[in-house]
Amino acid sequence: GEKEEEEKVLVSEQSWRPCPKARRKIRGCLEWVKRQLFRVGEDWYFLFILGVLMATISFMVDLLIARLYEAHRWLYQEVGDVLVLKYLSWVMYPTALAAFSTGFSQSITPYSGGSGIPELKVILTGVVLEDYLAIQNFGAKVVGLTCTLACGSTVFLGKLGPFVHLSAMAAAYLGKMRTSVTREYENKFKQNEMLVAAQAVGVATVFGAPISGVLLSIEVMSSHFAVRDYWRGFFAATCGAFMFRLLAVFNSEQRSLVPLSPLPETIAAIFKSDLRIDFPFDLLETFFFVILGVICGIVACAYLFCQRWLLAAVTKNRLTAKLLATDKPVYSVLVVLLLASVTFPPGLGQLMASRLTMKEYLTSLFDNRTWGVLVANASSAGDIPRTDPRGLWQDWDHPNATIFGTLAFFIVMKFWMLILATTLPLPAGYFMPIFVYGAAIGRLVGETVALLFPEGLSSEGTPRPIVPGGYALAGAAAFSGSVTHAISTALLVCEATGHLSHVLPVILAVLVANAITQKNQPSFYDGTIIVKKLPYLPPIRSRHMASYQVVVEEFMERHVVTLAKGDGFKEVLVALDASSDAEYPVVESAGSPALVGTVRRAQLVTFLQSHKHPQAPPGEKLAAAGTLGDNCAIEPIMLQLSPWTSLHQAHHLFELLKLQRIFVTRCGELVGAVSRAEVRRGHKRGGTGS
Secondary structure, rough: OOHHHHHHHHHHHHHHHOHHHHHHHHHHHHHHHHHHHHHHHOEEEEEEEHHHHHHHHHHHHHHHHHHHHHHHHHHHOOOOOOOHHHHHHHHHHHHHHHHHHHHHHHHHOHHHOOHHHHHHHHHOOOOOOOOOOOHHHHHHHHHHHHHHHHOHHHHHOEOHHHHHHHHHHHHHHHHHHHHHHHHHOOOOHHHHHHHHHHHHHHHHHHOOHHOOOOOOOHHHHOOOOOOHHHHHHHHHHHHHHHHHHHHHHHHHHHHHHOOOOOOOOOOOOOOOOOOOOOOOOOHHHHHHHHHHHHHHHHHHHHHHHHHHHHHHHHHHHHHHHHHHOOOHHHHHHHHHHHHHOOOOOOOOHOOOOOOOOOHHHHHOOOOOOOOHHHOHHHHHHHOOOOOOHHHHHHOOOOOOOOOOHHHHHHHHHHHHHHHOOOOOOOOOOOHHHHHHHHHHHHHHHHHHOOOHOOEEEOOOOOOOOOOHHHHHHHHHHHHHHHOOOOOOOHHHHHHHHHOOOOHHHHHHHHHHHHHHHHOOOHHHHHHHHHOOOOOOOOOOOOOOOOHHHHHHHOOOOOOOEEEEEEOHHHHHHHHHHHHOOEEEEOOOOOOOEEEEEEHHHHHHHHHOEOOOOOOOOOEEEOOOOHHHHHHOOOOOOOEEOOOOOOOHHHHHHHHOOOOOOOEEEOOOOEEEEEEEHHHHHHHHHHOOOO
């Protein structure tokens, strides 16, 4: 009777909907279209959507930043010549934006601050960071980043890291959409494939450089890379970079409204430069490019050490730690107030070209003309207005200081200012600042070489003039590459500027700088991971024979909570109280510690809930007896270590398979376990850690 009533109810619920046959046909057509579209694989569509979406957001953010920055310039010019008003207009604008960026983003989610790349590196190793890739963080990060970048070169921060984080959040959300559309089970391997493509999209949509975007994301983010994910990264990055440059072309008609907008004019290159292609450098100049690489490597080591020290110091100091814990916007206001005061144009800012934006810094530093010659011919060059890209060099020419003085002062001051800015708890990227900083180092070296050899250098024949812009390219690639431990920055500068003529000396400088930095300091992102104490395995840098002699037995955890197949309610309860592990090893019996498999904590909790406590009242209707082996699914062990497995082998297994814990057996008997914490302890024992 009940079944007939239920059927009647179901029929009545379905019958009131109009046109059931038409709806069935439409549903059938939609299913057929979905099957045809996904015949080539659904990955293509979601990767295309990811690339186009992130490129559009990147372009819109750039457009909004340009408007906000022009508003700041207009305000600074409109207040007149009253010094106090000029100072207030220069300082209060970025201070208010930084305070809003910090307060807004932190009020929505605590995960929106900083770059995002260190945490994403940890996620890609298999560690689960709760809520870090939640789509709720997306809006907070976009709004906060826009306000941060609108502060301009005063705060001296970029957008690469946050866009990699934003791209990862979008990829995670698209992955969930894909599972709902295809009705497939969401697995970790598919999630990882989308995240790998997302990190390439993040780089490509900032620089418009798909090839170096993929390579840089692999170098910075991954210790091991699956080649099967290569095409995904390239396809998504190409879609993103192409869309980004296409939007810039469509927007070119409105560029007259925003002078010096930080957007590319054509689809050719992001940072315009006019380096000559014929004889870009002489063979003898390779010596100076090597010297530039050495300088960048040494400065990068000092930068990484000081940055890591300051990042730890602000969390330990009583005042700054309290501000960062309770009043983050106040800390941002104090830091930005200091930075803005130092860069005030009538003050010290006039020696640092502080009126320029981040893009204008690069455009001026990549100028192929020799500034020393331009200063000598200032009467003819002075007619070029500052709003023309060819006149930007005039901001570096101060009547009381030479070009060398302003460049050197910029390098010295921005060193500590950039380190201080990395402690700000707001959404910000740290790659573009070190890119500009390296270009300034290269420009100074190039101008110095041009001063020493005014006629140029030649290994044979007619001397060829020195091109300081080429040294700026090499400096930008070498310093940013050494700080991030990446080689692909050499290709990035060539792709972003559209010039491959200097690729050989640039790669040479990058290799030299990396050789120095990788030997002495962890990368910028690894250093942040160390300071934040994130669960990440440090890379093995030592290649001494002693490090290969460290074996698992020396650092494994010996006291492991185990269960036997014949254990009942009491033993399971004791084991769950003794530790909070996600899974427990199961042995044959208490007298025979042969490892049989593992059982998950959730299953043990279910086992306890379905069985009666020995001291429970007799009225409870639960199973009074039952063993673990009879009631729980014991999963077989797929991988186990020997006590004599080396630290290097264990480390590579954890990295390649993204493991969290491995059990150690001797002749099949359980003797211990190794987790990531034990592997890090083994690094310290063997002296192989960062």
